[in-house]
Each structure stands twice: as structure tokens, then as C-alpha cells.
Amino acid sequence: MCIGCTTAPKRPVIRVTLTGDNRAVKINGLDYAIISEISRDTTAGIWQQLAPVFRMPADTDMKDYQAAQPGKYTLKDSTIVFTPDTPFTKGKTYFVRYFKYSQANSTMNFIQGKKKLNKAPYTDYSFR
Numbered sequence: 001m002c003i004g005c006t007t008a009p010k011r012p013v014i015r016v017t018l019t020g021d022n023r024a025v026k027i028n029g030l031d032y033a034i035i036s037e038i039s040r041d042t043t044a045g046i047w048q049q050l051a052p053v054f055r056m057p058a059d060t061d062m063k064d065y066q067a068a069q070p071g072k073y074t075l076k077d078s079t080i081v082f083t084p085d086t087p088f089t090k091g092k093t094y095f096v097r098y099f100k101y102s103q104a105n106s107t108m109n110f111i112q113g114k115k116k117l118n119k120a121p122y123t124d125y126s127f128r
Contacts, residue, residue: 016096016125024083025127027051027096032078039075047073049099053082056093056126063124069094095126 014029030051038046052068071084088094099120 014098014123014125016127018088018127019081020083022088022090024081025053025088025094025096027080027082027098027125028078030078030080030098031100035075035078035080047080047082051080051082051096051098053084053094053096056095063095091128093126093128095124097122097124 014027017026017028018024019026034050038050048068053071054063054066054068057063057066069082069084071082074081074083082096099122
């Protein structure tokens with residue numbers, strides 16, 4: 001018997017794959033509650049606030065300073081499909097930055113100094 005044991009909450013398993021002859025990228029496994037909430041929002045560019053796509057710079061320390069790739073986001077079932085305005089360049093690396101808004105607003109995280117106001121945690125997923 002385990003007293004005081006807790007299980008860690010399940011984190012979504014995010015998968016980023018190229019599709020359509022490398023003309024689009026599919027993003028699967030995102031938090032369903034967040035996807036359903038954002039899909040109801042008609043604000044232009046709302047999907048870029050959740051999962052923007054960037055070109056990987058030669059100096060990876062400069063990742064935070066890259067402009068997001070312009071393009072179109074569509075939602076198919078629970079999958080986001082991003083089609084850039086200009087096709088992905090073969091052999092170049094790109095990345096999707098997934099902002100974890102569900103983890104951003106915990107009061108204890110702010111008190112403990114783990115999070116700062118207006119700074120949502122994120123994870124980068126590279127693809128080529």
C-alpha cells in the first residue's frame with residue numbers, strides 16, 4: 001500500500017509530421033479542451049498563439065527571435081494542419097512551438113517563481 005503517492009497528470013503526446021508532399025505540417029495530440037476553445041474563436045491569427053511554425057535559424061540560440069511562418073491553419077477532427085504561404089524548403093529544419101496555456105496560470109507556480117506573468121510555458125517540436 002502506498003500512502004501519499006500521487007500520479008503525475010498525463011501530458012499530451014504531441015506529434016508533428018509533414019504531409020502533402022511536404023507542403024503542410026500536421027500537429028496531433030494537442031489538449032482537446034484548448035483546441036475546442038480556440039476553434040470557436042474567430043480572431044485572425046488565433047492558431048499562431050497556440051502553435052506557431054518557425055524556420056530554424058543557423059544559430060539555434062536565436063530561436064526566440066524568429067518571425068513565425070505565414071500561412072493558413074485548418075482544424076480537421078483534433079488535428080491542426082498548417083500550410084505555409086511559401087512551401088517548406090527541402091533539407092531545412094523547422095519547428096512548432098506549442099504553448100501550454102493550461103499550465104500557465106497556476107497561482108502556486110507564480111508564487112514559487114516557476115512562472116512569470118505573461119510567459120506561457122512551451123515546448124518546441126522540430127521537423128524537416
